[in-house]
Amino acid sequence: xxxxxxxxxxxxxxxxxxxxxxxxxxxxxxxxxxxxxxxxxxxxxxxxxxxxxxxxxxxxxxxxxxxxxxxxxxxxxxxxxxxxxxxxxxxxxxxxxxxxxxxxxxxxxxxxxxxxxxxxxxxxxxxxxxxxxxxxxxxxxxxxxxxxxxxxxxxxxxxxxxxxxxxxxxxxxxxxxxxx
Numbered sequence: 001x002x003x004x005x006x007x008x009x010x011x012x013x014x015x016x017x018x019x020x021x022x023x024x025x026x027x028x029x030x031x032x033x034x035x036x037x038x039x040x041x042x043x044x045x046x047x048x049x050x051x052x053x054x055x056x057x058x059x060x061x062x063x064x065x066x067x068x069x070x071x072x073x074x075x076x077x078x079x080x081x082x083x084x085x086x087x088x089x090x091x092x093x094x095x096x097x098x099x100x101x102x103x104x105x106x107x108x109x110x111x112x113x114x115x116x117x118x119x120x121x122x123x124x125x126x127x128x129x130x131x132x133x134x135x136x137x138x139x140x141x142x143x144x145x146x147x148x149x150x151x152x153x154x155x156x157x158x159x160x161x162x163x164x165x166x167x168x169x170x171x172x173x174x175x176x177x178x179x180x
Contacts, residue, residue, distance in 0.1 A: 055128055065133070077137070078136040082129045082135060082137070083139070084142070085143070085147075085150070085153075086142075093112065123140075
């Protein structure tokens with residue numbers, strides 16, 4: 001699937017997910033990665049932070065996006081889960097905001113407060129990946145320092161073995177029959 005400009009991309013063909021990337025891009029180059037492609041059309045710019053740029057680099061490796069699209073098409077968006085391991089959760093963005101506090105009141109910048117849920121909380125990376133890929137299944141981030149990634153794989157394996165969530169996700173509200 002060839003990359004196309006954001007304004008020509010459609011959700012139907014999944015082309016909005018595939019982005020050009022320099023081969024062997026180093027993690028040090030993460031500041032050059034653009035979450036949302038600098039366009040309000042993608043709806044992803046609110047997620048822009050170092051962690052989500054790293055997540056985007058990860059998604060762009062080894063055909064992962066194409067595999068995720070295939071899973072989405074085969075099983076449905078509500079039956080594909082996102083389980084990630086992290087140990088930082090956007091702490092860099094909070095550090096930047098802390099350096100730009102209002103000198104008179106000590107208040108954090110309003111731009112940070114408006115984007116906090118997308119850039120610095122435990123669920124931010126899973127929320128970004130889920131939104132980026134158009135998924136609607138369960139999502140979580142596990143943060144246990146060095147063991148986060150291993151625990152994410154173990155959790156994903158347990159969830160896959162359970163199989164019960166995929167048939168009952170999303171949860172449905174009980175049907176209430178009006179009394180006669």
